[in-house]
Amino acid sequence: GNSVTQMEGPVTLSEEAFLTINCTYTATGYPSLFWYVQYPGEGLQLLLKATKADDKGSNKGFEATYRKETTSFHLEKGSVQVSDSAVYFCALESGNTGKLIFGQGTTLQVKP
Amino acid sequence: NAGVTQTPKFRVLKTGQSMTLLCAQDMNHEYMYWYRQDPGMGLRLIHYSVGEGTTAKGEVPDGYNVSRLKKQNFLLGLESAAPSQTSVYFCASTRSLQGTGELFFGEGSRLTVL
Numbered sequence: 001g002n003s004v005t006q007m008e009g010p011v012t013l014s015e016e017a018f019l020t021i022n023c024t025y026t027a028t029g030y031p032s033l034f035w036y037v038q039y040p041g042e043g044l045q046l047l048l049k050a051t052k053a054d055d056k057g058s059n060k061g062f063e064a065t066y067r068k069e070t071t072s073f074h075l076e077k078g079s080v081q082v083s084d085s086a087v088y089f090c091a092l093e094s095g096n097t098g099k100l101i102f103g104q105g106t107t108l109q110v111k112p
Numbered sequence: 113n114a115g116v117t118q119t120p121k122f123r124v125l126k127t128g129q130s131m132t133l134l135c136a137q138d139m140n141h142e143y144m145y146w147y148r149q150d151p152g153m154g155l156r157l158i159h160y161s162v163g164e165g166t167t168a169k170g171e172v173p174d175g176y177n178v179s180r181l182k183k184q185n186f187l188l189g190l191e192s193a194a195p196s197q198t199s200v201y202f203c204a205s206t207r208s209l210q211g212t213g214e215l216f217f218g219e220g221s222r223l224t225v226l
Binding site for chain 1: 143147160162170217218
């Protein structure tokens with residue numbers, strides 16, 4: 001079945017450091033891929049998405065490229081801020097069902 | 113803008129008690145979902161609805177029931193709560209199934225079953 005695997009956390013970085021959070025997936029067909037972010041005490045919010053191979057999603061300085069050959073969708077940011085501290089979830093949607101399959105989440109803590 | 117509103121936000125139950133979580137959205141969305149979030153396991157889909165009067169099972173439906181009598185509301189019920197149902201529950205909704213994947217989430221309901 002479809003699944004999403006994220007790197008283990010927590011990830012602790014200093015402000016202005018480079019961020020990578022790895023995400024790989026298993027799916028039949030050609031799923032759409034997403035990154036959601038959950039700030040403390042809040043629900044999840046869509047951060048970025050990519051709907052086909054080689055697409056790059058970007059938002060708020062974050063980027064992720066849909067790599068079909070490596071079944072990956074790694075999240076990157078060139079310079080993190082304290083305000084980026086949150087839990088990040090990779091997810092996929094297969095077949096236009098509206099049902100998302102989430103990874104286990106990766107906690108990011110950015111220190112000043 | 114209210115968006116997706118969940119009530120209650122916190123609840124403590126004893127084993128065997130029943131309760132209902134209410135999700136209300138004011139965006140006229142067709143599709144609604146209930147997820148549970150557990151440490152190290154991400155979010156798992158419990159039940160979902162593709163429109164008023166419809167419901168369907170997700171990945172982990174056992175022990176839960178749902179109803180969608182009105183388009184804007186999606187209720188999640190626990191008939192006989194168990195400690196394994198201690199979790200944070202999230203409701204989400206979306207307008208379209210065109211592969212946009214943008215679910216709008218509520219702030220969550222933290223349930224503890226003793």
